[in-house]
Amino acid sequence: MKKLLLTSLLLSFFFSFSQVPQLTNNTEISIITIGPGNLLNDSFGHNGFRVKNEYLDVVYDYGRYNFEDPNFYTNFAKGKLKYLMGAANTRDIIAYYKSQNRTIKEQVLNLNKDQKETLLNYLGNNYKPENRPYLYDFFYDNCATKMRDVAETVLNGNIKYNTPKVYKNETFRDLIQNNLYWNSWGSFGIDIALGSVIDKTASPREYMFLPENIFQFFEEASFKNTNKPIVKTSKILYAQDEPFEKDSFITSPIVILSLLSFGIVFITFKDNKNDKRSKWLDVILFTITGIIGLLLLLLWFATDHTATAYNYNLLWACPISLIALFQVSKSAPKRWFVSYLKFLVIMLCLMTMHWFIGVQVYAYALIPLLIALAVRYIYLIRFLTRKV
Template sequence: MSLDNATAMKLKLSVLVFLFTCVSLVAQQLQLSDDAKISVITIGPGESLNDAFGHNGFRIKDRALGIDLVYGYGEYDFDAPNFYLKFIQGKLDYLISRHPFQNFYYAYTRANRNIEEQVLRLSKEDKQALFNYLENNYKPENRRYLYDFFYDNCATRIRDVTQTATKSDIEFVTPKDVEQKTFRDLIHEHVGLNSWGSFGIDIALGAVIDKQASPQEYMFLPKYIHAFFETAKISTNESLVKSATTLYRKKESNTTTSIVLTPIVIMTLLALCILFVTYKDYKNNTRSKWLDVTLFTSTGLIGILILFLWFATDHSATALNYNVLWAFPLNILAIGQLTKPHAKTWFKKYLRFLIIMLVLLSSHWIIGVQVFALGLIPILIALLLRYIYLVKWFK
């Protein structure tokens, strides 16, 4: 059955009116009410290394519109092609996330992590601008960004978005109790010096993180976002934070970490094994080839990994890594000489070169060029004595 022209026109007009009404309603829903609140959420450290530094997010709450959302940066995109390769290379795009606050709160209370909220003193226009910015950032075409642990992460984005999206002049005042520290010092605040997390970080990250961090740069850590927002001022010279609340306090547990499995203990045991075998070789006038092959293979492979992180990735923190002074990549090429009864002249000189490298490492550590993992100390001593023994053996 066909419609006459007049009826068809009326139907088209009704559809247009309906669509216009829907668009208007959506637009109205995106306009925050006068009672809307925008706050910064700070999540305390968790148990795993991945969670050791905490997290930040924006909370947008508007009872009139029924909105209570948390926006955060730094979510993994597990659907990205070649996820693990890109992650290692530092080329992985991260995502902005958006979750209902109820789900967000449930997840972090279940994980027993502190949740703190700072409600921001923003004008209605600034609240709307910040909300619009986050909504636009959450669009599929805008969600991805290249993550950097120190300069563009879940914490720094909170600072940068607040300054970028609002018209108010925001000044971050350095808290009085903030001491001058390096990036590595700041990392060690969250991972203990004698932890495996610290051990791995101190081997993988180079001398670039041993420079003094400026107060602004402290805000790569979520706890310093909380601290700097607390003392921040807006253009009216009022405090940026209108009110602060602890939404959840972590429940303390009696769990203790066994000192037996810490890096210093394990590395000391390995070093004692190396020294014991070296002493037995000295007493028996022999050489345990298996030990030398093991040492040269392991240090060589670690050195290759360090060079890969230094030169073949986009990670800014893995540059200038002087751990190659003990984990020397060319050790791999020298393994063949260790299986022979008599070494060539170049290898004898190479052994002396390795000893010089260990001395250079010590000087780098003493003058502060780079701080190395504490757990390495017994291994470095054992390597030095083993190299000295090899020099005498092949003399």
């Protein structure tokens, strides 16, 4: 059944809505808000404009991308991914998201005839093939912010946002993690990949990068010149009937990393007892942390992703470790390698200080690994100092 719905929805994506929708006396324009889904890429919800009258019922949205683009994966990695405006029949949209058990809410906008016509012309023009692509940014230009920006453009800025009760002084990272289970691999990966730039407090306007917050802000918004509410009526088209199941705790980051960390500490204890060094373990640790550090460095400097800058996970995942690999496997490494180990311990201390003073928030599941790395590095410093 789900495959049939998905096929129907995909076909409707290519249905021609290129003509400007005709305005009638019964035309209603709404903002549709889709709740979070069960997959990581669905965790933050979705938005679209619904246009409904006696002749059509269509949802326009800004959340499409073309997997068949020959440069799709390259552009995704570089932060140059172009998203597309799309359109689909509302019945297909509703059926598809109901099949995913995702809440669907609708806010009918309180627009006059001229405002509706302006918005319809804007959507029709935006749907032309040459106008559909836009350079996506997760925080500043996405399917949610497009609702705000298009509405402001069409209404010439005649919108007053009255801060809703849901607004709190939270950082971008807080807002992301509010939609994720903290002990999931998605949450862990986001905390590793995104830098300290997302640890700043989001302003009320910046709050609207999330679809649910678009719903909340428009619910309280009004026209500046008349003080009338922007939203005429709100309703729930479908309510999620049961919460999504969390991933197994056994395979969660905190369990897996704790087991790995215990293994590192245990091997280090055995090495200390036997006055030896398990070089294979050090090769693995330096290789993995070095590769992770190199990837983080590339995300920071070699891409246009705004959220991956100033990522201080590099304090524990240092790319220089890949160079130090040439010394790791030696029984008697050079003196500078011991100095590098001391540097790594200092970086772990600096990372802890960063965490306490709020420069950057790190994944909680990292804690056992950071402790294990510190134990291993300190042991290596003591062991190699005696041998050099």
